[in-house]
Amino acid sequence: MKKIKLLLSLTAFLIFAAGIIFYFHYGTPWDLISTKNKYQTYLEEKYKKTFVIDEISYDVFHERYYAFAHAKDEPEIIFNIGPGLIKTDILDSYQVETWNHQINIEWEPIVKKLYPDNSGFNIEVVDFDHKIADSPIIPHYNDVAIVGIGISVDQIMITDENRQRELNRAFKFTKFVKETRVKFSYFQLSFKNKIVQIPPEEFKSVDDVTDLEKWLVEYK
Known part of the structure; x- marks a missing residue:
C-alpha cells in the first residue's frame, strides 16, 4: 500500500x-x-x-x-x-528577411570571388521605407531599403608589399557597389591593422584606386 x-x-x-x-x-x-x-x-x-x-x-x-x-x-x-x-x-520581419535573402543571392558570389579569404561579411538591411510595411507586395530591396556593408579580412595585415593589391581589390568591390545603385548607411572593409571606411556621401568621389588611399586608415 x-x-x-x-x-x-x-x-x-x-x-x-x-x-x-x-x-x-x-x-x-x-x-x-x-x-x-x-x-x-x-x-x-x-x-x-x-x-x-x-x-x-x-x-x-x-x-x-x-x-x-x-x-x-x-x-x-x-x-x-x-x-x-x-x-x-x-x-x-518577413519583408526584411526577404530583402536580406535577395542581398545574399546577389552579393555573396562577388564577395567570395573578390575576398575568398574573408573571415566574415555582413551585408543586410538596416532601415527601409516604412510606408510599405503593411503592403502584401514586397518590392526589391534596392527600391526601398538601406543596407549596411561590412567585410572582414582581419587576418591580412596591410604592408608596403600588399597595399596596392588590397587597394585594387577594394576598388573592384566599390565598383560593384556602385553598379548595384544600392543605398547604404556605412561601407567598411576591415583588415588586421587598417580599415577602409567610406561615408555614403563620399562614395561617388571614388573614381579610381588612388581615391581609396585617403579612406584606408589605421584603426583608432
Whole structure:
C-alpha cells in the first residue's frame, strides 16, 4: 500500500513538474494553440499566401509569445513574428528577411570571388521605407531599403608589399557597389591593422584606386 501511495505521489510530482516546465517554455496549451493560429492568420491575411509557424516559445516574464515562421513556398527565408510594444500588436520581419535573402543571392558570389579569404561579411538591411510595411507586395530591396556593408579580412595585415593589391581589390568591390545603385548607411572593409571606411556621401568621389588611399586608415 505504501509503495502504491509513493508511486502515485511520485507520478503526481512528475506530472506537476512537467506542467511547470511546459508552462515556462510554452505557456498554457490553449494560449499556445490560440497564439499560433493568430500569428498564422495574421501573416496569411497580410501577405495573401500560406505560412508555416516553425517554432514558438513563451516569454514567461513578459507573458508574450515569439515565433519563427516561413512562407510555404519559401522555406529558405526564416523570419520572426511576435508582439509589438503594445501587446495586442503583431510585428514580423518577413519583408526584411526577404530583402536580406535577395542581398545574399546577389552579393555573396562577388564577395567570395573578390575576398575568398574573408573571415566574415555582413551585408543586410538596416532601415527601409516604412510606408510599405503593411503592403502584401514586397518590392526589391534596392527600391526601398538601406543596407549596411561590412567585410572582414582581419587576418591580412596591410604592408608596403600588399597595399596596392588590397587597394585594387577594394576598388573592384566599390565598383560593384556602385553598379548595384544600392543605398547604404556605412561601407567598411576591415583588415588586421587598417580599415577602409567610406561615408555614403563620399562614395561617388571614388573614381579610381588612388581615391581609396585617403579612406584606408589605421584603426583608432
